[in-house]
Amino acid sequence: xxxxxxxxxxxxxxxxxxxxxxxxxxxxxxxxxxxxxxxxxxxxxxxxxxxxxxxxxxxxxxxxxxxxxxxxxxxxxxxxxxxxxxxxxxxxxxxxxxxxxxxxxxx
Amino acid sequence: xxxxxxxxxxxxxxxxxxxxxxxxxxxxxxxxxxxxxxxxxxxxxxxxxxxxxxxxxxxxxxxxxxxxxxxxxxxxxxxxxxxxxxxxxxxxxxxxxxxxxxxxxxxxxxxxxxxxxxx
Numbered sequence: 023x024x025x026x027x028x029x030x031x032x033x034x035x036x037x038x039x040x041x042x043x044x045x046x047x048x049x050x051x052x053x054x055x056x057x058x059x060x061x062x063x064x065x066x067x068x069x070x071x072x073x074x075x076x077x078x079x080x081x082x083x084x085x086x087x088x089x090x091x092x093x094x095x096x097x098x099x100x101x102x103x104x105x106x107x108x109x110x111x112x113x114x115x116x117x118x119x120x121x122x123x124x125x126x127x128x129x
Numbered sequence: 130x131x132x133x134x135x136x137x138x139x140x141x142x143x144x145x146x147x148x149x150x151x152x153x154x155x156x157x158x159x160x161x162x163x164x165x166x167x168x169x170x171x172x173x174x175x176x177x178x179x180x181x182x183x184x185x186x187x188x189x190x191x192x193x194x195x196x197x198x199x200x201x202x203x204x205x206x207x208x209x210x211x212x213x214x215x216x217x218x219x220x221x222x223x224x225x226x227x228x229x230x231x232x233x234x235x236x237x238x239x240x241x242x243x244x245x246x247x248x
Contacts, residue, residue, distance in 0.1 A: 056234045058174075065133075065241065066174075066224065071234035109174055113232045117190065118164070118176035 024048050024112050028121035034129045041097040043124045045110035050090045054113040057086055057095045060123065061106045070095065071113065100126070131155040133225050133239035140245045146213040149242045151225030158206035159183055162228045164235060165199060165210045169221040179228070180208060215246045 025048040035041055045055065053073035058066045068077045070086035073093055083098040097104055105128055110121040136150040151163065165177040178189035180199040187199050198211045208225055223242045226235035 054232055058235070060174075063241075065238040066226075066235075067238075068234055068236050072232055077234075077236065111174075111235075113234055115162075115179070115233050116188065120166075120174040120176065122173040 023117055024051060024114070024119055026110050026112055026119055026121040028108075028110060028124050030124060031122065032125050032127060034127050035100055036129045037100055037102055039100045041100055041104075041126065043095045043108055045088075045093045045095070045121050047091045047093075047112065051112050051114075053089045055086075055088070055093050056111045056113055057084075058109045058111065059104075059106045060109055066109075069108075131227070131237045133227060133237055135223075135225060135239040135242045138243040138245070140247065141215050143216055143246055143248055145215050145246075146211055147215060147219075147244050148209055148211040149223050149225075149244070151208045151210070151239050153206045153208070153227070156227075158201075159203055162233065163199075163201065163208040164226045164228060165197075166224045166226060166235075167221040168224070168241075169218070172221075174224075175221075177210070177223075212244075215244075217246050220244065220246045 027046045029044045055073045056071040057069045060066045069080050074086045085096045105126050107123045107125045109123045112119045132154045134152045139147050141147050159182050162179045164179045167175050177193050180187045201208045225239040227237045
């Protein structure tokens with residue numbers, strides 16, 4: 023099975039900061055990657071799919087890039103509502119896998 | 130608007146089974162896959178499997194083969210996930226999620242159902 027490894031696991035950051043989260047796949051997955059935002063007690067939210075396509079309604083401060091084995095999620099200017107956990111996902115209908123998550127904390 | 134509303138929290142004893150429901154509204158239930166994903170305390174998300182929209186059947190993650198059953202009742206737009214032979218390791222929040230067409234990303238999720246397994 024393909025493994026996804028995110029870095030960092032935790033990030034202490036401030037409103038207005040530019041944030042970059044990395045997701046590395048154990049083997050090439052082309053651009054079959056999605057990013058989600060997770061908040062406690064809420065339904066996860068799809069942000070990006072196919073590595074760089076922004077889901078409708080998601081603010082443009084979120085962007086994704088990468089292909090093959092290395093991917094990044096960037097938040098250009100962190101807003102208070104962005105403090106959450108972010109998770110990548112390999113899009114494979116036979117075996118979806120998720121990264122372990124990156125938690126953004128207020129500095 | 131699209132909504133997935135899940136059943137309430139459950140407390141089960143080891144060895145028991147649990148059945149979680151996921152009622153869909155705001156879209157054509159028979160046009161989309163329904164997935165089940167869980168998140169144990171302090172852990173990441175774990176995909177459990179999907180049930181197809183029409184006659185596509187089911188696909189389960191190998192880890193849950195033989196222990197999970199996913200069904201649906203199209204007359205009430207509801208999907209179900211039953212997990213048997215529960216252990217404390219199954220304590221988690223269970224989510225349902227919808228995927229649309231290729232590449233089958235999960236565009237809407239339920240609110241989650243906490244299942245606690247404790248003697």
